[in-house]
Each structure stands twice: as structure tokens, then as C-alpha cells.
Amino acid sequence: MPLQVSFIFGGISTEYDGSISSLTNIISSYLAIPDAERPFSVRYLYHVSRNDGLVRTIRFHRAFTISELQGYLYDTNARSGRSLLVTFDTIKSRNEYIVNLLHGQFGEDGGVQTLAALSCLRGTFGDPRVASLTMNKYAMSSFVSSILPSEIVKVPTATLVNPGNAADAIKTAKSLQRPIVVKPNSLGSSLFARLFRDPEQSEQEIEALLHAIFAYDSAALLQEFIPGDEYTCGCLVGSSGAIPLPVVKIETNMQFFGRDQKQSRSAAKRAVIDTDDEISSIIQSVTHSVASSINLCNMARFDFRVSHDSVIWFLECNYIPGLSKNGSFEKMLHHYGMTVVDLISWIASDSRPFIKPAHYIKYECI
Ligand SMILES: Nc1ncnc2c1ncn2[C@@H]1O[C@H](COP(=O)(O)OP(=O)(O)O)[C@@H](O)[C@H]1O
Ligand SMILES: [Mg+2]
Incomplete structure (x- = not known):
């Protein structure tokens, strides 16, 4: 049987935009190839909405265009969505191969990988424990x-910070008198990653940044700047x-x-x-x-x-x-x-x- 794939993308993470860029690049590169030379056929695009977490299924077809994709993304509310688990049941019943483009939280940290493994899906999800590591x-x-x-290879010295030890960690970072990087432990796209050349002078800014990080991630890193x-x-x-x-x-x-x-x-x-x-x-x-x-x-x-x-x-x-x-x-x-x-x-x-x-x-x- 010729190769067939479907894509899952979007998602509920801070990296939603990155996921849209990944899918858009793949689909536009695919559409640029003459029909007869395409190495696989695309069946469905599953868009996980960042607003309600529900999945809207987009059926791919020969005359599909990027503007059609953009239309779907622009107006998700126009179509009713289904929960991820119900969607996974359908995917399983159709025996689809799914390429997972859900970057960031839930999509890349073992969350969706666990659900996919339990639903016995075929695709690129991989080992949930490796994703979370x-x-x-x-x-x-x-x-x-x-x-x-x-x-x-070395790894930069780092302190794992949570709301309970943040004050002590900032004190230690100040005493080192060296530039540090403050960043979330598990987000991506350099979101909230900042360099403080003189931590001693930036205590309040570091505190505020940690506060912002803890709204999205349970831990942050104070890491020596390389x-x-x-x-x-x-x-x-x-x-x-x-x-x-x-x-x-x-x-x-x-x-x-x-x-x-x-x-x-x-x-x-x-x-x-x-x-x-x-x-x-x-x-x-x-x-x-x-x-x-x-x-x-x-x-x-x-x-x-x-x-x-x-x-x-x-x-x-x-x-x-x-x-x-x-x-x-x-x-x-x-x-x-x-x-x-x-x-x-x-x-x-x-x-x-x-x-x-x-x-x-x-x-x-x-
Ligand atoms: N310890 C560090 N020393 C120097 N630069 C750093 C350090 N940590 C992060 N950065 C800078 O911040 C960027 C983002 O950090 P990274 O750890 O790759 O997280 P992510 O890409 O997931 O946001 C890096 O690409 C690098 O430019
Ligand atoms: Mg990086």
C-alpha cells in the first residue's frame, strides 16, 4: 500500500506558533511537488486548538492550498471540535500513521506520548519516558x-528553582558575581530565557521573571552563562x-x-x-x-x-x-x-x- 500519513499539530503549549510554522512548511513543501512525485499521500490534518484544547479534523485533498489551511486556523470556532481521546479512537480505527508536531507542553513532554501509547497509535510519538526526560x-x-x-562535553552549573527555594537561589546567584541565565526548566523557544550580566543589580527583575515562569512551568533554572x-x-x-x-x-x-x-x-x-x-x-x-x-x-x-x-x-x-x-x-x-x-x-x-x-x-x- 502506498505510504499515507496524517499530522497532528497546534496544541495547548507556549510553542503553538512553532507547531503551526512546522506544519505550514511541510505542507507548502509538499504542495510544491507535482502530484505524481509526492512520496506519500496526506490523509488528515488534526488541529488541536489552543483555545479549547479540542481537535478539528481537516480532510486533505488533491487541490488543498495553504490559504485553505489558514482559513481553518483563523476560524476554529466555526467548526465543532472533538476531544483528543475520541479523535485517537477514530485514528486507531482508520489505522492512520500520525506525525506528531505538537511542540512543547503536553505534546513533547510525555503527555500525548502516553495517550498515544495507551491508544496503540502508529506514528512518531515515541517513548513517553524519553520525551519527559x-x-x-x-x-x-x-x-x-x-x-x-x-x-x-560539559554542562553549565545550574540551580533548579521552584517557588519554595527561589529567594535562596537568587541570593546564591548574586553572591557568585557572574552573569547568569534564567530560564524555564521545561518550556521551549527561548520563552522567558534571559541573560543577567550583573545579577547583583537585577534582583527584582530576576524575581519578577521567576514569578512569570512559575505560571507556566513548575521549575526554572539559574544557570551560569557560557x-x-x-x-x-x-x-x-x-x-x-x-x-x-x-x-x-x-x-x-x-x-x-x-x-x-x-x-x-x-x-x-x-x-x-x-x-x-x-x-x-x-x-x-x-x-x-x-x-x-x-x-x-x-x-x-x-x-x-x-x-x-x-x-x-x-x-x-x-x-x-x-x-x-x-x-x-x-x-x-x-x-x-x-x-x-x-x-x-x-x-x-x-x-x-x-x-x-x-x-x-x-x-x-x-
Ligand atoms: N547557560 C547558558 N549560557 C549561554 N547562553 C544560554 C545558556 N542557557 C541558555 N542560553 C541561551 O538561551 C537560548 C535558549 O536556551 P535553551 O536552553 O536552548 O532553551 P530553549 O531553546 O528550550 O528555550 C539558547 O539558545 C542560548 O542562546
Ligand atoms: Mg534551545
Whole structure:
């Protein structure tokens, strides 16, 4: 049977807009390919509304256009939605393959992955426990530093802050007299991530930022600032293991790839690094080691800093990398010889599916 896929996108997270950009890029790239050359057919687009959390099903067809998609997104209230669980029952009954583009909370942190596993859905959801590990920056950094020596990759010193220990954590950060980054432990897109060059002078601002973060995340990080350059490395995870993609270096003003820089196309320059470059090959090897040590499926993207003494610092692992037009992941793919449409086709046909382990032990058979 020819390959068929459906997409789930939108969602109830702070990364809703990123999800719309990922889907729009994939669908416009797909529509640009002549019908007969498309490597798969698209069945349905499932839009999870950020307003009511309900799912509206968009039936894909040959003459589908991006303006039709935009029309659906603009006027979600015009159509009635269904709950995610009811939608999952329908998806299961149609035996669809689902590409999960729900970035951020619930979509990327083990939430939807658990529901998908319980509903026995086919698709890119992957292992719920791995999603929740990667989304937790503090836990993921601890994991990376436990499997790789600090001569190869370091992790910035960080304090995990919650509303109960915030005052003490700020006091400690002030006493260090060094620049710090304050950021949510589990949100993405650099939302609420800020650099404080002189924490001593910024106590009230840090307090206010933490207060804002705690409305969306149960924990924040106060992390030592790593001056230097920003690098990111994607990987594909196929049936024969992890394949690191070419490394992208991101040049930003003020050495910080914050939300403003991410949203403005001109504030950050992304360039693929030569594979012979030493930093690039170490980053690829770190990416390969970490990706091979956790049960990743499909793809992921790892973010790093490289300080002026060429030390490599791990920042985070993105379980569902953004696939927007001209974004870092698309740049890596193009350099590797793939488009986002090839990526979806490759994932649906070659990536390693997550097999939910049995949880009922028949002791008499062991
Ligand atoms: N410890 C740090 N030192 C220097 N820059 C940092 C540090 N932590 C975060 N940043 C900057 O903030 C951006 C966002 O942080 P990151 O940990 O990647 O979270 P996310 O991308 O999920 O928001 C990074 O791309 C980087 O530019
Ligand atoms: Mg990041």
C-alpha cells in the first residue's frame, strides 16, 4: 500500500506558533511537488486548538492550498471540535500513521506520548519516558554529564528553582558575581530565557521573571552563562541507529539566542559548518552518543554552546525539533540532501517505531 500519513499539530503549549510554522512548511513543501512525485499521500490534518484544547479534523485533498489551511486556523470556532481521546479512537480505527508536531507542553513532554501509547497509535510519538526526560533540561543535563566525561562535553552549573527555594537561589546567584541565565526548566523557544550580566543589580527583575515562569512551568533554572558561540546538531534515528546531521552554527547579536533573535529572521545567522571542522565532529559524536543512549525514535536536535577556549557545553535536547522554513533543522536536512518532505517519508518508512513494552508479567512462563 502506498505510504499515507496524517499530522497532528497546534496544541495547548507556549510553542503553538512553532507547531503551526512546522506544519505550514511541510505542507507548502509538499504542495510544491507535482502530484505524481509526492512520496506519500496526506490523509488528515488534526488541529488541536489552543483555545479549547479540542481537535478539528481537516480532510486533505488533491487541490488543498495553504490559504485553505489558514482559513481553518483563523476560524476554529466555526467548526465543532472533538476531544483528543475520541479523535485517537477514530485514528486507531482508520489505522492512520500520525506525525506528531505538537511542540512543547503536553505534546513533547510525555503527555500525548502516553495517550498515544495507551491508544496503540502508529506514528512518531515515541517513548513517553524519553520525551519527559528530554523536556526536563535539568534532568537531561545530569544524564549527559553522567554518560560522557567533562573533557568531551560539559554542562553549565545550574540551580533548579521552584517557588519554595527561589529567594535562596537568587541570593546564591548574586553572591557568585557572574552573569547568569534564567530560564524555564521545561518550556521551549527561548520563552522567558534571559541573560543577567550583573545579577547583583537585577534582583527584582530576576524575581519578577521567576514569578512569570512559575505560571507556566513548575521549575526554572539559574544557570551560569557560557560566553561563546551557539551550535546545534540534529539527528535522525533509523532502524540501524542514530545518524547525526551536519552541525549548524548560529551567530547572534549579544551572544544570546533569545526569543527576539529566534523570531527575527535577521537577528540570527545560521550556517552549516564544514564536517572537517574539529568542533563539528566532536559535537556530532556527542550527539550520536547521547541519542544512542536513550530510546529516541525518529529525530531530535541538540543545542550546545562552545566557549572561546573551544570547550563544548551541552544546553538541551529538543525531542521534536522545529521544522519551520529556513530554521536550523531544515538547514541541516538540506545539507544532508533531504527536504522536510523527504524527512517525513523517511521517518514513516524507516525510523524505529516505539514498541510499548509488556507490563503484565506471566511469572509462570519466565
Ligand atoms: N547557560 C547558558 N549560557 C549561554 N547562553 C544560554 C545558556 N542557557 C541558555 N542560553 C541561551 O538561551 C537560548 C535558549 O536556551 P535553551 O536552553 O536552548 O532553551 P530553549 O531553546 O528550550 O528555550 C539558547 O539558545 C542560548 O542562546
Ligand atoms: Mg534551545
